[in-house]
Amino acid sequence: MYGSFVSRNLRNKAASIYWFSNSNLSRCVHSLPFATVKAEEVSASQPAEVLNLVQGKWTSSSTWNTIPDPLNGESFIKVAEVNQNEIKPFVDSLAQCPKHGLHNPFKAPERYLMLGDVTTKAAQKLALPEVSDFFAKLIQRVSPKSYQQAFMEVFVTQKFLENFCGDQVRFLARSFGVPGNHLGQQSHGFRWPYGPVAIITPFNFPLEIPLLQLMGALYMGNKPLLKVDSKVAIVMEQMLRLLHDCGLPAEDVDFINSDGVTMNRVLMEGKPRMTLFTGSSRVAEKLALDLGGRIRLEDAGFDWKILGPDVQEENYVAWVCDQDAYACSGQKCSAQSILFMHENWGKSSVLEKLSGLAARRKLEDLTIGPVLTVTTEAMLDHLNKLLKIKGSKLLFGGEPLQNHSIPAVYGAIKPTAVFVPLEEILKDVNYDLVTKEIFGPFQVVTEYKQNEVPLILKALERMHAHLTAAVVSNDPLFIQNIIGNSVNGTTYVGLRARTTGAPQNHWFGPAGDPRGAGIGTPEAIRLVWSCHREVIYDNGPVPQNWSTPQPT
Secondary structure, eight states: OSOOOOOOOHHHHHHHHHHHHHSSSSHHHHTEEEEEEEEGGGGSOOOEEEEEEEEEEEEOOSEEEEEEEETTOOEEEEEEEGGGGOHHHHEEEEEEEEOOOBBBBBOOTTTHHHHHHHHHHHHHHHHSSSHHHHHHHHHHHHHHOOOHHHHHHHHHHHHHHHHTTHHHHHTTTTEEEEEEESTEEEEEEEEESSEEEEEEEOOSSSSSHHHHHHHHHHHHHOOEEEEEOOOTHHHHHHHHHHHHHHHHHHGGOOOEEEEEHHHHHHHHHOOOOOOESSOOOOHHHHHHTTTTOEEEEEEEEEEEEEESSSOOHHHHHHHHHHHHGGGGGGTTOOOOEEEEEHHHHHHHHHHHHHHHHHHHHGGTSSOOOOOOOOOSHHHHHHHHHHHHHHTTTEEEEEOOOOOOOOOOTTTTBEEEEEOHHHHTSSHHHHHHHHHHOSSEEEEEEEEEEEHHHEEEHHHHHHHHHSEEEEEEOOOOOHHHHHHHTTOOOOEETTTTOOOOOSSSSSOOOOOOOOTBBBBHHHHHHHHHHHHHEEEEEEOOOOOTTTOOOOOO
């Protein structure tokens, strides 16, 4: 999501906070009353512990899952993971929430105000340099990325909270009325909560994704059960403690750590009225079946970028391509997976520039780092399969990172790009292989001629995931053609178009699937976390001289 495309003043703010944190570290750490860990001290010698939260109480479990440090493999976090014999409190907590929610327009409306106040306080706290620095560094420890990328995740989260301060929460539940057919009749449409809901989020944005969805669920009147990938769950555990410090009732949110099998059982027995899942397409499809369709999905994205016929600003376009493909080591659901270059760009130096930019990335500053869901072997095996396709070639990368202690369970390769001819991509024998998402610093590049635009559109039509996309062109007719014949829910167009970097001020989510979930905006919150309820008032009066009519 956000992280790469910030103005100069935001970069300066990040730099100043970085200086502030280093020069005042001891004072900052001890000024966080909500925190139970010190981000920079989490290590094998001082392992952190992550607890569960259920029915307003922080609880442990009978078993602890030890999380390996993604940079050296040492066990540095212990997570109290609930097993299948310990799920009853979580199931009971879901069952205790009625279908009409903790609040709605007719029930406990003061909770809209309370959540507006909590959000105001949380936004203020997260804006404090010592607090934003704490979360940025905690994110870096569990999902290694550059400080700038981690800081911008915190920044966007804080801006989201600012957007929903005060009365903005109740404005989300704004209703409408329509005059009826006779005196005393009116119909009113309301946004209604689901009641007990579940949220399941991945590792790559440990704060932004779970918090934005969690707050949206709360705003609309639901009681959420939150599960975050155990590798990074410590971030949201600390954020929940901050929210409690800001006045959020401890009973409003349950927080569970478990493996996938156990969580699936919680869902099957707890029967949440709606589940938000962000993660892999394979798990998404299984949950959709298990839950009978009561689900919203923001799943995998094989995201494309098209460079149009008008070549300009090569340095800038190359930089954006590098950021889209390789920031956060390519571990963004919006990361650039395939680049379609017009032949005019093929004659330019953009690939040479892109290769040079990718070569700047290094483990020391985490501009390249561990890949948490794909091993080095798996990524290189995929590369070798692609290189067997006729006409394909390695553009750059394709080698393991050197001189590191990243554990073998994770991946570690140089930023990689492989060229595959367009005509070969479209062959049935190759298409699924070429469009397989590799959640790491890996992209496919191809080239097309002006008369081959229909072939690109054919390739786009066959894709299964439709999250982000970019059309890098200022040619209005070219843009019109591509946009009119594609689907992706978050599409950037123009010279500065990108696939990543979604801030809090516009919709982020897929299109083309009725189960698709959005995040960040009022429209996304209403869509995902509420349903429509119509209440028709018909108070009379009954017309004078009314008599019982004949049956119909």
